[in-house]
Amino acid sequence: MASRSKSDVCPVTAGYLLICPVRRIIHDPEKILSPYIKEGMTLLDVGPGMGYFTIPMARLAGERGRVIAVDIQKEMLEKLRMRALHRGVAERIELIQADENSLNLSNYRERIDFALAFAVVHESPDAERLFRDIYSAMKKGGSLLFVEPIGHVSRKKFEDSLKAAEIAGFILSGRPSLFLSHSALLTRSGDE
Numbered sequence: 527m528a529s530r531s532k533s534d535v536c537p538v539t540a541g542y543l544l545i546c547p548v549r550r551i552i553h554d555p556e557k558i559l560s561p562y563i564k565e566g567m568t569l570l571d572v573g574p575g576m577g578y579f580t581i582p583m584a585r586l587a588g589e590r591g592r593v594i595a596v597d598i599q600k601e602m603l604e605k606l607r608m609r610a611l612h613r614g615v616a617e618r619i620e621l622i623q624a625d626e627n628s629l630n631l632s633n634y635r636e637r638i639d640f641a642l643a644f645a646v647v648h649e650s651p652d653a654e655r656l657f658r659d660i661y662s663a664m665k666k667g668g669s670l671l672f673v674e675p676i677g678h679v680s681r682k683k684f685e686d687s688l689k690a691a692e693i694a695g696f697i698l699s700g701r702p703s704l705f706l707s708h709s710a711l712l713t714r715s716g717d718e
């Protein structure tokens with residue numbers, strides 16, 4: 527496994543830039559996510575940072591829905607918690623701290639309807655392990671939207687990550703078009 531230095535992980539200062547409202551011009555969360563989310567769903571946001579997508583996910587999932595947000599940095603989760611409280615959706619969001627070896631999702635086996643991994647896989651030293659953890663948490667037939675920024679991730683690196691996702695068990699089911707991004711829709715097959 528490749529080792530990862532702390533500098534490979536998005537710094538907390540950059541986390542503030544990622545929640546800037548101007549980002550909506552290129553990445554409108556509702557527009558990106560609403561095709562996949564229905565009220566009452568259980569959702570997973572992998573590497574949520576300060577919750578740019580997590581909070582719209584909680585709104586789209588409604589009062590009966592849940593979002594599991596799992597990040598490796600405690601500071602990101604704490605800021606996400608405060609933002610969710612101020613926006614009245616904290617009760618719909620569960621925060622989990624990942625560690626170097628696991629997303630720590632053992633309580634969520636086969637419970638997730640839809641997952642998002644936006645700008646996080648390239649920060650992990652072991653993409654296949656990350657995809658396996660997500661896969662185990664997905665319901666059969668559930669889908670994962672996997673997105674990487676073109677500024678940080680080459681086409682080749684993205685395709686290598688897709689291979690890792692397929693080794694973990696996912697099936698490539700689409701290539702949604704997303705501005706300044708590589709993206710893929712991956713599905714957990716229902717026939718195991």
Ligand SMILES: C[S@@+](CC[C@H](N)C(=O)[O-])C[C@H]1O[C@@H](n2cnc3c(N)ncnc32)[C@H](O)[C@@H]1O
Pocket residue numbers: 535536541544545572573574575576577578579596597598599602624625629643644645646649650
């Ligand atoms: C570039 S930020 C993206 C944040 C958010 N997805 C967005 O698009 O606004 C990447 C986030 O992934 C988190 N992260 C990096 N490696 C991780 C891992 N192995 N497990 C969970 N979170 C991780 C970082 O702490 C950071 O919050």
